[in-house]
Amino acid sequence: MNANAELLANMPRGFADATHDAQAVFRAVLDALSRPGRLQTLDASDGLQAPAPLSRGLTALLLTLLDAETSLHLEGPLASDAAWMYARFHTGVQPTAREAADFVAVRAADARLDNLRLGTDESPQHGATLIVDTTTLAGQSLVLSGPGIEHTQRIGLCGLSTAFWQQRIAQEQHFPRGVDLLIVCGSQLIAVPRSTRITMEAT
Numbered sequence: 001m002n003a004n005a006e007l008l009a010n011m012p013r014g015f016a017d018a019t020h021d022a023q024a025v026f027r028a029v030l031d032a033l034s035r036p037g038r039l040q041t042l043d044a045s046d047g048l049q050a051p052a053p054l055s056r057g058l059t060a061l062l063l064t065l066l067d068a069e070t071s072l073h074l075e076g077p078l079a080s081d082a083a084w085m086y087a088r089f090h091t092g093v094q095p096t097a098r099e100a101a102d103f104v105a106v107r108a109a110d111a112r113l114d115n116l117r118l119g120t121d122e123s124p125q126h127g128a129t130l131i132v133d134t135t136t137l138a139g140q141s142l143v144l145s146g147p148g149i150e151h152t153q154r155i156g157l158c159g160l161s162t163a164f165w166q167q168r169i170a171q172e173q174h175f176p177r178g179v180d181l182l183i184v185c186g187s188q189l190i191a192v193p194r195s196t197r198i199t200m201e202a203t
Helices: 001-009 018-034 057-063 083-093 162-174
Strands: 071-074 104-107 129-133 144-145 153-155 180-185 187-191 196-202
Touching: 001 196, 018 180, 018 187, 057 083, 057 104, 057 129, 057 180, 057 187, 129 144, 144 180
Parallel strands: 071 104, 104 129, 129 180
Antiparallel strands: 144 153, 144 196, 180 187
């Protein structure tokens, strides 16, 4: 049995209840995008199996957001044969280069914003979505403001570097172009849409 055949034979399961679970995760994503910086819970059933090295939360997002009409770039350690085969088997998504992808998934330590699609002034929705898998939501405070935030909302660095957030702040000059950010930590999700403005608190 060759390597690909072995991966297929041992393919981890997707959602136990595909319709219910995908709808629940999609609602969490919509709530996160409409309430930037507010924690949401990815409520997928226990039957979901994540292929190494993808986390369960990241896997739930990929199963929900991807289909045959979308493109994905897995970066760094996430770009394993097992992860790619799982994503294509369960969603039909098309693998593509970073600069052309609808969705880019990366671990927090490797996250960067350069060479991602920003969309255009006429079609900002064509900008990429960066999905960051992290192990912490703590860190120096960031102050968020903008649509969906009544006054301000605070979040931590979420395992992302200060340089990453400075790069994100610099992109605000291009609005309405930009990148939507989904940060997943275990079963918790935070979104920072392109419309959100960020201030870094002095240490």
